[in-house]
Amino acid sequence: MRKTVVITGGNSGIGLSMAHELARMGATVCLACRDQGKAAAARDEILQRTPGAQVELYKLDLSSFAAIHAFVQAFAQRHDRLDALINNAGAVPIRQQFTQDGFELQFGGNYLGPFLLTHLLLPLLQVAADEGGPGQGDARIVHLSSIAHNLGRIELDTAKGRKPYRVLPAYAQSKLGNLMFSHTLARKLPAGITSQAMHPGGVASPIYRELPRWQYALMRPFLIGPERPGKLAAELAIGAQRRGENGGYFSIQHPRIVSSTAKDLALQEALYKQSCVWADVEPLPEQVRTRQAVKPA
Template sequence: MSEQKTLIITGSNAGIGYTTALQAAKKGQRVIMACRNQSKADAARQTIVDAVPGADVLVRILDLSSFDSIRQFAASIEQEFDHIDALINNAGMMPSTLEHTTEGFEMQFGVNYLGHFLLTHLLIPVLSRSPDARIVHLSSLGHLWGNINEKNFRDRSPYLMGVTAYGQSKLANVLFSQELAQRLPANIVSNAVHPGFVDSDFFRNIPKAIYFFWRRVLVSPETSANFTLEMALAENWKDRSGEFVSAQGPLPKSPRLRNARLSQTLYEKSCQLTGATPLTKPALQAQVG
């Protein structure tokens, strides 16, 4: 990993995304922090630069809840950079009450999944100009309680504190990664990762007695970030695609991930919803040719 690579990390001004950006900077990589809030992103960048003098870290504004913002971001990236080596789709949210994106989608489905779906498709041209490009989708163990239901793409009642909506968005992330792996050119791979139960503010803010129990099974943000970066940069991940792995031991997987029809149907529907141009599977390309 001595040669500098250029990485885009969404939602990298806080949490795991921030730690991933920091660790990437320490490894000498160029990091593009794709964030919604300019002031928070600038502050996070400054903290990284202070910790890693000479770090090549840039901030670019991206609001995944707006298709217009996503298109503007992708267009500016393609104009500014001759290639991108890795896209880490990290940003995610879990509001406890029903919210909607600019286009009217349920916020978690819209931001955690559809926003990244459109972003990924729009960045494929600039990713394809790298000889070895990687796409890493951050999912979750929460995909286990997810179910893909078109009726819930825009509204969901009851909302149940956002838990079921979160599960749907994270299941969709993995299904997308798997389907994408079958459609990408040979020089781009797509994989998904469960970052593990990370020792973050979420756990530290719970009662001390419960935190004492949980901390035994928590991993550090650095462990999770470095695992993700290995997938994005390391030689041993160069030819691996369509996998779903965990930064923390064995990973139970939903049987829905083996449903090829569900994966393809969701992909085609997502192209319709976002206006993304569908990628054709190589086997279908050969038949057409």
């Protein structure tokens, strides 16, 4: 059966490379993007490279809870199951901005939006997880974190704004949140659904579009192309060799360090419970589940 995969922000950069690789692997690629013009151009590029690929476009703005609900409703009208979700989209605004629900944009769009999206898509992931019997199937969630999570601190009082606003602490907190959410899901998800996180490396990507030109020019020689992280994400999402792996953290480049903060179970739980309140979702119960050893990548 053809796998169905949702990629947030799959119209450029790393997300587009993921989409190319997934299309090559035979998946139905669902591009969930804010800019539908860019999404259409991405679909054309994918079809040029992989004729006959199945590519669907959906409108999704992760900075709006209402838009996230609308996307899930639209997706569920076309699909009764989901094999993999890749939480890829992110933003790094150099000036403080806010989501439609009043959260600082990096915390709200990079972390809290994917948090809500993941919970709303769990029923469709559960269908894939139960194929062949309860918990006997294979559904997966992949989160884009960053090595910058090591600089992050969870400061819940900054969720709705920072004074002063500093872009790196805000970004690092959002990426720490992504990794902690992945670890939390690895403990809480029922059998048949797994959660993994990855650092894509320093990638030449539109995420840096708001940086001053001189600053990007200094960074550019040290950045890699999006192809390698795209392949890793696709492998984690549907690769047969990754089936059953749960709770891992992967990176294209060294070092592959996971901060002690990201492993703090009490802090994971505090962030999770507060995020459920903010996103207005029911918390998942704790599952009695072992974490399968993962291969370094």
